Amino acid sequence: MRRVVAAAAAICAAGGVCAGEGMPPLTSTPGDPERGRAIVIDRETGLCLLCHSGPFPEVTFQGDLAPSLEGVGARLDAAALRLRLVDSRRVNPDTIMPPYHSTDNLNRVGAEWRGKPILSAQQIEDVVAFLATMTEVAQ
Amino acid sequence: MRGGAAALLLIAATMASGDERLSGTAFMSPETRAMQADDLANPGMFAVLEGARLWEETAGVSGRSCAGCHGDAAETMKGVAARYPAFDEASNAAVDLTARVNLCRTRHQDADPLPPEDPRLLALTTFIGHQSRGQKIEPDPDPRLQPWRELGARLFRTRMGQLNFSCANCHDDNAGRHLAGNPIPQGHATGYPIYRLEWQSMGSLQRRFRNCLVGVRAEPFAYGSREFIALELFLADRAAGMTIETPAVRP
Numbered sequence: 310m311r312r313v314v315a316a317a318a319a320i321c322a323a324g325g326v327c328a329g330e331g332m333p334p335l336t337s338t339p340g341d342p343e344r345g346r347a348i349v350i351d352r353e354t355g356l357c358l359l360c361h362s363g364p365f366p367e368v369t370f371q372g373d374l375a376p377s378l379e380g381v382g383a384r385l386d387a388a389a390l391r392l393r394l395v396d397s398r399r400v401n402p403d404t405i406m407p408p409y410h411s412t413d414n415l416n417r418v419g420a421e422w423r424g425k426p427i428l429s430a431q432q433i434e435d436v437v438a439f440l441a442t443m444t445e446v447a448q
Numbered sequence: 449m450r451g452g453a454a455a456l457l458l459i460a461a462t463m464a465s466g467d468e469r470l471s472g473t474a475f476m477s478p479e480t481r482a483m484q485a486d487d488l489a490n491p492g493m494f495a496v497l498e499g500a501r502l503w504e505e506t507a508g509v510s511g512r513s514c515a516g517c518h519g520d521a522a523e524t525m526k527g528v529a530a531r532y533p534a535f536d537e538a539s540n541a542a543v544d545l546t547a548r549v550n551l552c553r554t555r556h557q558d559a560d561p562l563p564p565e566d567p568r569l570l571a572l573t574t575f576i577g578h579q580s581r582g583q584k585i586e587p588d589p590d591p592r593l594q595p596w597r598e599l600g601a602r603l604f605r606t607r608m609g610q611l612n613f614s615c616a617n618c619h620d621d622n623a624g625r626h627l628a629g630n631p632i633p634q635g636h637a638t639g640y641p642i643y644r645l646e647w648q649s650m651g652s653l654q655r656r657f658r659n660c661l662v663g664v665r666a667e668p669f670a671y672g673s674r675e676f677i678a679l680e681l682f683l684a685d686r687a688a689g690m691t692i693e694t695p696a697v698r699p
Binding site for chain 2: 352356358359360369370371372373374405407408415416417418419420421422425427
């Protein structure tokens with residue numbers, strides 16, 4: 310398992326779409342990119358820009374703990390994006406990216422959040438649909 | 449820019465001494481640093497003044513004040529905060545300065561303990577901490593503290609909450625980077641209790657722990673819990689030799 314992950318990471322690092330690693334859609338309703346964008350920029354729903362940056366001019370303060378989301382749709386296909394959102398630990402066990410749709414192996418989760426994923430299955434689909442549109446990189 | 453240059457100078461000065469550890473002060477804006485450095489502008493000095501008053505005030509059935517036993521804090525409390533948390537014989541446990549003040553109240557003053565984050569408790573601990581300002585953190589080497597040291601070190605690296613972060617994930621691995629634009633400090637607790645601008649009040653290190661835990665959507669440990677004392681002791685070890693700044697100002 311570890312070796313497969315490492316191989317996939319190597320392909321990603323070389324650029325282009327990561328092949329061979331991904332997850333099929335979680336729902337039968339296609340994701341809505343517009344709703345996905347709203348989730349990505351919201352500080353309490355997606356929380357993405359606490360760590361990531363990207364072309365979101367209305368968000369003044371963005372993070373630099375994680376790679377920019379610019380062009381992420383060119384680097385990863387929808388299935389690969391979905392896998393990383395649902396539980397990035399499956400790609401890199403040491404990742405700091407929160408598992409957005411998994412409640413496995415968590416510790417001392419606050420009462421308000423216990424047993425609940427960060428995003429619902431449909432919200433994951435919305436975010437995947439939006440990120441997949443982010444194929445452009447500014448010159 | 450000016451702030452960046454000043455921060456670089458501070459970093460350069462620290463690195464020249466062979467120690468790359470930085471206090472949270474190094475990550476603040478020039479304005480906030482100036483506020484901390486000027487006793488007339490530092491809001492934490494109000495807590496120091498209030499603590500000085502409470503030091504002299506009698507409490508409880510005993511009619512004793514802190515000064516009644518400990519005398520002039522400038523002499524008797526100098527360096528005390530630098531050595532806490534410490535081992536308490538009677539309770540056979542590690543105690544922090546906050547717990548020590550309450551133990552003094554219940555054991556010697558025959559007074560009720562003050563609740564967590566009570567302004568009087570913060571004033572007294574800030575006043576006592578201030579007596580060590582400028583001194584080096586020198587953790588208590590008592591071997592009986594070992595279980596707390598180990599628990600603290602383990603907790604620091606334990607992932608917690610729905611967002612699944614450990615203290616180390618940010619303060620060891622990503623210090624200096626930015627969480628939504630805010631620089632992440634190295635987690636050296638050199639200035640507690642602090643005046644935090646976000647709180648608009650004084651607060652203890654345990655309050656700060658609780659903020660971080662709620663931030664990662666974890667169930668915070670209770671005030672005064674074994675876990676928090678252990679984390680405090682681990683952080684004291686981690687910052688050993690660094691200079692006490694109480695009362696620090698933080699954003």
